[in-house]
Amino acid sequence: MIKQTLLALASVLFFSSAQAQTLVAAVEKAPSEITIGVIPGGNPEILREQGLALAKELQAKINIPVNIYVSKNYAGLVEAMKTKKVDFAFFSSSTYVHAEEQAQAKVLLKKVWNHPYYYATVIVPVKSKIKKLEDLKGKTIAFVDEQSSSGYLYPKVALQKKGLNDKSFKEVIFSGNHSASVQLLEAHKVDAAAVFSDDEQGKEGAWIQFGAKQKYRIIWKSAPIPNDPFCVRQDFYDEYPKITHTLMFALIDILDQATDKKIYSEILGTQTLMPATSKQYDPVKEMVKALNIELKP
The missing domain is CATH 3.40.190.10 (Periplasmic binding protein-like II)
Structure with missing residues (x-):
């Protein structure tokens, strides 16, 4: 069943299954659901359609209900991770600096266009x-x-x-x-x-x-x-490390195997993803610190 829940500062596109089973249940308990935060852009109707499709495809691969949380802005997305409304999120490179400090975001992947x-x-x-x-x-x-x-x-x-x-x-x-x-x-x-x-x-x-x-x-x-990162909330990663990595590689596979490379362009804005580390964003952190850039709604 697919349902859409409207929140005060965000909307959640929700795809659920009544009897979801995790691929890694034998080695660690599974969360009841997973929520991935993204930033709206372009056509909201296309975003909705892509969000539902991505949630459905991810769930089919990891057998855990997947939500796509569409935030109105980056400040709202950082707050959503801080308050545990989202488990994963796509941030801009500069917003990731704030998310790491304020919401204990851990970078996992980065988007790739022509180059990483x-x-x-x-x-x-x-x-x-x-x-x-x-x-x-x-x-x-x-x-x-x-x-x-x-x-x-x-x-x-x-x-x-x-x-x-x-x-x-x-x-x-x-x-x-x-x-x-x-x-x-x-x-x-x-x-x-x-x-x-x-x-x-x-x-x-x-x-x-x-x-x-x-x-x-x-x-x-x-x-x-480095290009925009895909991050996980640190406490989620600590509790569900295997599930985190299963989702990471499922997301990579979805994009790599897609015949239409623009299938999730409104949500992901990219053709592929690759592993990334916090250290790769040191130049961004230096820039944010040097210019005293604040996170604004």
Whole structure:
């Protein structure tokens, strides 16, 4: 039986079975149900359909009732894990830092798009006399927006370490997206731009992906930034370690075996998952600490 329960700050999409049996009952007791938290995005009706389908498919693999808890925002999702309304959750990389501190979230997996990591970069035209971040003083730079990790936050930390802030530039332009920042460089309206790169060498940088006609040079690149993590509540993991790992690999299998890689795109926004560790998120933790980023609803 499938039922939907509306909560004050979230909705739960619930798929249950009257006689669920756990695959690992012989070695550890099983929870009566498992709840996975996700963030809403895009079309809510498609999200509902995908949530029910994912819950059903996961339950078929692990034989435990599965709930999909759809939070209105990341702050609500962290609170849901803290108050044990969810056992697992998909967080953004920066929200995971808060979830680890406030809700004892333990990272298990991370999403993978083209690569398991991406990078923040600052680029300039290949013939520019700008060679390093310090050379940007008095110049014009394009950022994406104040909430963009690779398009502002990570570069901001690097600039601060060099004694530079937004007032150090002749002009700061927030373009709104990475493509627009590349276009500003193409039009010679800025001297530099902070944009993402999917690879370390810049062969899959935003300027390549968005069809820049000119050539650009990276003057600064961040440490590898891990993609969004899938986490478990630490006390749940301590009580049900085998079930936790069974669910992890069931989720990986579902995505890897799917003929339609977009089948859960509204919920997972990814094509595959791979194991991850807390240490991989050290660059994110450094960024959150350096900028004193607070978790806001």
